[in-house]
Amino acid sequence: MEISYRIHHPIALELNLTVQGFTVLLGMSGVGKSTLLKALAGLLPAEGQPFAGLPPERRRVGYLPQSFALFPHLSALGNVAFPLAHLPPQKRRVKAREYLELMGISHLAERYPRALSGGQQQRVALARALAREPQLLLLDEPTSALDMATREEVFSEVLERLRRLGIPTLAASHDVWLAQRADWVGVLSRSGLEQQGPPAQVFTHPATLETARLVGFRNLFEARVLEVQDGFLYLETPAGVLKAQGRAWPVGQPVWLGIRSEDVGFEGLENRVAGVLTALQAQGGGGWAHFSGPLELDLLLSRQTQDRLGLEEGQAVEVVLDPRYLHVIPGSP
Amino acid sequence: MNDPIFWQTLKLTLEVCVVSTIVLLLFGIPLAWILVHKRFWGKRVVESLVLLPLTLPPTVLGFYLLLFLGQNGPMAKYLHIEWAFRFEGLVIGSVLFSLPFALTAYRETFLALEPDLIATARTLGASLPRVWREVILPLCWPGILSGTILAFAHTLGEFGVVLMVGGSIPGKTRVVSIYIYDQVQALRFDRAAQASAILLIISFALVYSVRSLEDRLKPRKGAT
Numbered sequence: 001m002e003i004s005y006r007i008h009h010p011i012a013l014e015l016n017l018t019v020q021g022f023t024v025l026l027g028m029s030g031v032g033k034s035t036l037l038k039a040l041a042g043l044l045p046a047e048g049q050p051f052a053g054l055p056p057e058r059r060r061v062g063y064l065p066q067s068f069a070l071f072p073h074l075s076a077l078g079n080v081a082f083p084l085a086h087l088p089p090q091k092r093r094v095k096a097r098e099y100l101e102l103m104g105i106s107h108l109a110e111r112y113p114r115a116l117s118g119g120q121q122q123r124v125a126l127a128r129a130l131a132r133e134p135q136l137l138l139l140d141e142p143t144s145a146l147d148m149a150t151r152e153e154v155f156s157e158v159l160e161r162l163r164r165l166g167i168p169t170l171a172a173s174h175d176v177w178l179a180q181r182a183d184w185v186g187v188l189s190r191s192g193l194e195q196q197g198p199p200a201q202v203f204t205h206p207a208t209l210e211t212a213r214l215v216g217f218r219n220l221f222e223a224r225v226l227e228v229q230d231g232f233l234y235l236e237t238p239a240g241v242l243k244a245q246g247r248a249w250p251v252g253q254p255v256w257l258g259i260r261s262e263d264v265g266f267e268g269l270e271n272r273v274a275g276v277l278t279a280l281q282a283q284g285g286g287g288w289a290h291f292s293g294p295l296e297l298d299l300l301l302s303r304q305t306q307d308r309l310g311l312e313e314g315q316a317v318e319v320v321l322d323p324r325y326l327h328v329i330p331g332s333p
Numbered sequence: 334m335n336d337p338i339f340w341q342t343l344k345l346t347l348e349v350c351v352v353s354t355i356v357l358l359l360f361g362i363p364l365a366w367i368l369v370h371k372r373f374w375g376k377r378v379v380e381s382l383v384l385l386p387l388t389l390p391p392t393v394l395g396f397y398l399l400l401f402l403g404q405n406g407p408m409a410k411y412l413h414i415e416w417a418f419r420f421e422g423l424v425i426g427s428v429l430f431s432l433p434f435a436l437t438a439y440r441e442t443f444l445a446l447e448p449d450l451i452a453t454a455r456t457l458g459a460s461l462p463r464v465w466r467e468v469i470l471p472l473c474w475p476g477i478l479s480g481t482i483l484a485f486a487h488t489l490g491e492f493g494v495v496l497m498v499g500g501s502i503p504g505k506t507r508v509v510s511i512y513i514y515d516q517v518q519a520l521r522f523d524r525a526a527q528a529s530a531i532l533l534i535i536s537f538a539l540v541y542s543v544r545s546l547e548d549r550l551k552p553r554k555g556a557t
Contacts, residue, residue, distance in 0.1 A: 041456045056455040069453040073471045082467070083457040132457055 001136060001168045003040070005048035011035050015193040019136065019168045021183030022159060024199075026173060026214055031188050033172030037063065037138045040170070050136075062129030062137040062167075066144055068121045070113040076100065076124045077109040083132040099127040103161060118146050119154040126158065130165070137162070139171040143178050152177065176216055179203075187211045209256050209329055217258040218298040222331060225253045233328060239273045239294035242321060246328035254331040261300040263325035264291070266309060271321040280313045287311075291319055334527045338503065339512060343531070346508040349420070349495075350488045353427035357435045357484050360428070362477065365439035387433045395497025398426050402498065418500045423508070426494040431484040438480025442473045479546040486539035489532065 001020075007013040011032040017025070027033050039046035041063040042056035051059045070079050081096040100106040103123040113121055122142065129137060142158075143151050159181060162169055171178065179185050179199055186196040187210070195207040206212035212220060223235040228248045235242050237257060249255060275293020287306050291297040297319065301311070311317070334340070368380060386394055402408050402425065403417040416422040446469065454464045470477075492510045499506030501515070509532055516525040 038452075041452075043452045043455070056452070057458050057460055059456070061456055063453060063456040065449040065453060067447065067449050069447065069449040071450060071454075071468060071472075082454070082459070085458070085463070128457065 001050065003048070003050070003170075005036060005039055005046050007032070007035060007039050007044065007046045009045070013192070015188070017170075017186045017193060018184060018196060019170050021166075022162060022169045022171070022181075023184040023186065024171050024173050024179040024182040025186045025188055026176070026179045027188035028174060028214070031190050033188055034066075034140050036188075037140050037170065037172050040136070040138055060133065060135040062126075062132050062134035064122075064125050064129055064137075064139045064142065066141045068125040068145065070116075070121055070125055070128075072113050074112075075109065076105070076111050076113070076116070076127075079113070079124055080128045080131050082128060096127075096131065099131045100124070102130065102165075103127040103158075119150070119158075122146070122154075123158065126162075130167075134167060137167050137169040139169060141173055141175075142171050143173065143175045156181070174214075176214075179215070187214055189214075205327060206258070206329060209331070212256070212258045212327070212329055216260065217327070218261045219264070219295075220256050220258045220329075221295055223255050223257045223328075225249045225251050225255060227251065232323065235328075237295070242271050242326065243323045244326035244328050245323050249328065249330070256329040256331045258327045258329060259297075259321055259325055261288075261298045263322065264297055264299045265320045265322060266305070266317070268320035268322055270323055271326065272318045273321065274316070274318045277311060277313060277315050277317055280311060291317070334524075334531065336524055339509075339524065339528055341504055342507055342509050342512045345420075345504070345506075346489065346510075349423045349427055349508060350485050352424050353431065353488050354481055354485045356424065356428050357431060358477075358481055361432060361435045361439055361480075361484075365436050365443055368436075369440055369443040383436055384433045386430050391430065391491065391493025392497055394430060395426060395494040398422070398429070398494070398498045417498055418502060418506060420506070422498045423495050423506055426498040427488045427491060430491055430494050431487045434487050435480045435484035438476055438483060442476025442480070445476070446472055475546045475549050479543045482539050482543050482546075486536050486543075489536060489539075 001018070003017045003019060005013070005015060013032040013035060015036070025033050025036065035044060038044045040051065041061050042051065042054055042059045051061065071082065074082065077093065077096050077100065080099050081092050084092045084095050087095060097106055097109060100109055103126055105120060105123045105127070108116065108120055108124070113124070116124065122145070143155050146154055155178070171182075173179065180203065182199050184196065185199045185202045187194040187202060189210040194211045195202055202211065203215045206215055206217065209220065221237060223237040223242070225233055226236050226241060227234040228251065231245070233244045233246050233249060235244060235255065235257060242257065244257065273293055273295060275291050275295070277289050278292045279290040281288050286303050287301045289299040289301055289311070291299055299319070364383070368376065399417055400406055402415065402422050404415060409415045416425060450468055450472070451464055454468045459467065490510060492514070495506070495508050496511055499508070501507045501511045509528060513525050513528050513532070516522070516528065
């Protein structure tokens with residue numbers, strides 16, 4: 001589904017976005033993700049396609065706000081039956097039960113929202129939205145109201161069910177974990193849609209600095225193109241000349257060089273940079289380190305690497321920025 | 334209580350209360366909703382005006398109403414309606430006097446209602462009237478009812494405004510509170526005591542029911 005919307009208030013926003021399967025609109029808070037969802041649901045005035053100009057009750061859209069907005073005075077079944085008002089009472093209950101079944105929670109039918117966990121509330125809200133038979137599902141920050149500890153497990157199953165139903169879904173989120181599991185990702189910043197594509201592409205080849213930061217590039221530094229040869233770029237950086245893969249940028253072009261924390265290594269002949277490990281901390285199963293030299297770098301180390309190299313704080317090391325993982329982003333001239 | 338005049342007075346008082354309360358409901362609910370959800374020029378002026386009866390001496394409010402509704406007032410001049418010293422005048426005075434109580438309660442209850450609920454209900458295919466019927470009223474009725482009862486009880490006990498606008502005409506505009514005053518003036522302390530006791534019991538029952546309703550409201554609020 002192609003979305004083309006223009007919003008003036010409360011945030012000025014104009015964008016064209018493809019929604020393909022489970023699509024995540026990634027962006028910091030305040031860039032207008034929720035505003036776009038509300039506009040699509042008809043809750044804010046906007047121009048564009050689809051659903052242009054229709055009041056919310058006439059749009060075939062399933063909208064889930066961050067809080068899920070279950071009606072506290074109705075049971076789970078009552079909530080799901082709410083959009084089925086056009087059916088006779090008996091049929092309405094049967095149908096509502098089917099939608100609960102679809103989300104795997106028919107055993108919670110008689111429960112009231114206050115007696116449900118965050119994840120269960122989300123499923124009731126989804127069942128209710130599905131009962132509307134939507135052409136498009138809109139989820140506002142679907143992982144933010146879930147328990148951090150069980151978030152991945154809880155939402156993975158929901159995602160699985162949504163995929164099977166095949167309804168185009170647009171989720172607004174700042175959650176990188178969620179975006180990695182999407183079929184399609186759009187990146188929204190204050191200046192508009194920065195980039196869209198399959199997550200593999202957006203995450204490894206961010207087109208702009210803003211996107212790079214958003215998808216988790218912790219190490220970004222300025223450089224300039226010196227030479228282009230055999231499909232490789234040679235770049236002038238504070239750490240001398242570094243080699244990177246990438247399209248042929250014009251010589252002299254200022255660029256940003258980015259490398260993910262987990263891609264900074266210690267083995268290899270090219271792009272060796274000498275410096276000191278100024279900090280080393282255990283972090284979950286591995287470790288986090290800070291490298292100080294001509295470049296300041298964040299590193300994520302597996303425990304294995306850490307043990308094998310016997311790394312310690314204050315130690316002089318040479319890190320390797322593998323040309324395959326060094327990503328080039330155009331900078332402003 | 335063996336004074337037939339008292340029972341007549343009580344009947345009139347309750348009639349004023351019932352009619353004023355109905356007017357307050359019809360007028361106060363939309364007004365409270367607008368004040369909570371809409372922005373418009375001069376909103377603060379409106380908010381201050383409707384709260385004014387809380388601080389204004391009732392005699393002042395009554396005095397202006399008398400000028401407005403009386404023989405030479407604008408209502409008589411332009412609409413040929415003269416409501417001073419009549420039942421209608423009592424109702425208007427009572428409505429204005431009790432409006433802040435009702436309005437504050439209605440506003441509180443509407444403010445406590447999560448806006449997402451209304452927005453989501455619309456996206457689920459419900460028209461605005463249905464949203465009112467099936468979402469707003471079922472969630473807000475304890476607050477609306479408690480505000481309404483409070484306004485009713487407040488109307489029951491008013492004195493200054495009705496005295497100014499109504500003038501204590503027996504059987505026509507004399508309400509219980511004024512009846513008690515008149516009995517004391519006439520040194521009929523036994524009648525004043527009995528009438529006071531009846532008013533006390535009614536008022537206590539009303540306030541007690543408001544408190545019970547507030548307790549009912551609270552667990553609901555905590556739910557979402």
